[in-house]
Amino acid sequence: MSDDRSTAERHVPVLAERCLDLLAPAVERPGAVLVDATLGMGGHSELVLRRFPELRVIGIDRDPQAIELAGARLAAFGDRFTAVHSVYDDVDHVVATHAPGGVEGILMDLGVSSLQLDEAERGFAYAQDAPLDMRMDPSTGTSAAELLATAPVEELRRILRDYGEERFAGRVATAIVRRRERQPFTRTSDLVEVVRAAIPAATRRTGGNPAKRTFQALRIAVNDELAVLERALPRALESLVVHGRIVVLAYHSLEDRAVKRALARGATSSAPPDFPVEPETHRPYLRLLTRGSEEADDEERATNPRATSVRLRAAERTRPTPDHMRPGARSAA
Structure with a gap:
């Protein structure tokens, strides 16, 4: 909207x-x-x-x-x-x-x-369910959904570690690959759910939404x-x-x-x-x-x-x- x-x-x-x-x-x-x-x-x-x-x-x-x-x-x-x-x-x-x-x-x-944050349909905000896009120019390039569908697990781990400074990059990357083997990512809520489950419960209780670092990392990667x-x-x-x-x-x-x-x-x-x-x-x-x-x-x-x-x-x-x-x-x- x-x-x-x-x-x-x-x-x-x-x-x-x-x-x-x-x-x-x-x-x-x-x-x-x-x-x-x-x-x-x-x-x-x-x-x-x-x-x-x-x-x-x-x-x-x-x-x-x-x-x-x-x-x-x-x-x-x-x-x-x-x-x-x-x-x-x-x-x-x-x-x-x-x-x-x-x-x-x-x-x-x-x-x-x-x-970009205000327009939910752009897919930048982890707090709003929307298509998983994240492209600053929606007319060109690879969307976040396409990146999650194709990137090898090691590449995903690197993106999450280097661009999101995510402590649990390996766990999140592995969880993403397991999920996409069953069903592709299409919505931001899909990704939030997977990240939340991959982060240890003790860590989830502090520091805000556990998907924040993953969304930052993917946004940086998608837009280079x-x-x-x-x-x-x-x-x-x-x-x-x-x-x-x-x-x-x-x-x-x-x-x-x-x-x-x-x-x-x-x-x-x-x-x-x-x-x-x-x-x-x-x-x-x-x-x-x-x-x-x-x-x-x-x-x-x-x-x-x-x-x-x-x-x-x-x-x-x-x-x-x-x-x-x-x-x-x-x-x-």
């Missing part, structure tokens, strides 16, 4: 003011362009367009429904907003097409969107989220002009770890530690804007559940990237 609330009511942007404050020195310049690499329902984009009246925003999302809803929400901004239906690891191509000189700001709000993020980060950094800024919101440790590595690499000298003089080409090309990761305060956590696990990191581009420090360039992908 579709949600009858307005798009603005359905999506409350996380750490919104902090994101805008971090981006401001870069995007308040005349003619500035910001890429909202994970557009969703357009909450962050609406706020930046309102606060910075000369800013142009390019919004990227793989979900056609998000493109439609955000496009309607932001239509009043006219040609200051452009929506692009694509996966955000294509950010360098999108920038080359729509802002060939590079962009002043990039915002990434990672993970599953409010839209971590590989997309690993490709997107260096391409996004290469798309920033000097003094441009990137802000990234991550919601679990796997995402945050990838963001931390990418930003730390750009903010660290690549010269050997025993070099007497640091060559210009080995100096850092990023300046970190946050000390570690930042979290939402208690007030925001109480009013916006999605803020509970957020980790924010940000950096500023200080100079062009030297050729030897471009591991994520598309030619090498």
Whole structure:
């Protein structure tokens, strides 16, 4: 069933003011362009367009429904907003097409969107019975049901262990294979039932729904989220002009770890530690804007559940990237 609330009511942007404050020195310049690499329902984009009246925003999302809803929400901004239906690891191509000189700001709000969680029929939520899909773009790729029907038990165990950090990955994977031999998985409730039975009773009594980690793991696998993020980060950094800024919101440790590595690499000298003089080409090309990761305060956590696990990191581009420090360039992908 579709949600009858307005798009603005359905999506409350996380750490919104902090994101805008971090981006401001870069995007308040005349003619500035910001890429909202994970557009969703357009909450962050609406706020930046309102606060910075000369800013142009390019919004990227793989979900056609998000493109439609955000496009309607932001239509009043006219040609200051452009929506692009694509996966955000294509950010360098999108920038080359729509802002060939590079962009002043990039915002990434990672993970599953409010839209995808709210629409029960998309199959992302373990608390609602629905078709077992989980694709962010329902028009392409392999659904969660198809993955569960075909993946070997060792592959399932790896997915649950690596992407869901599930302690009982082996037990759950074995239970999934036994169940599919009798009857295929088609509904989210089928999977919840199997996971619940596979998790020891003592563990089920604490920590919320025992299927939470399995659903996270399958969602990440179905949408190839971590590989997309690993490709997107260096391409996004290469798309920033000097003094441009990137802000990234991550919601679990796997995402945050990838963001931390990418930003730390750009903010660290690549010269050997025993070099007497640091060559210009080995100096850092990023300046970190946050000390570690930042979290939402208690007030925001109480009013916006999605803020509970957020980790924010940000950096500023200080100079062009030297050729030897471009591991994520598309030619090498």
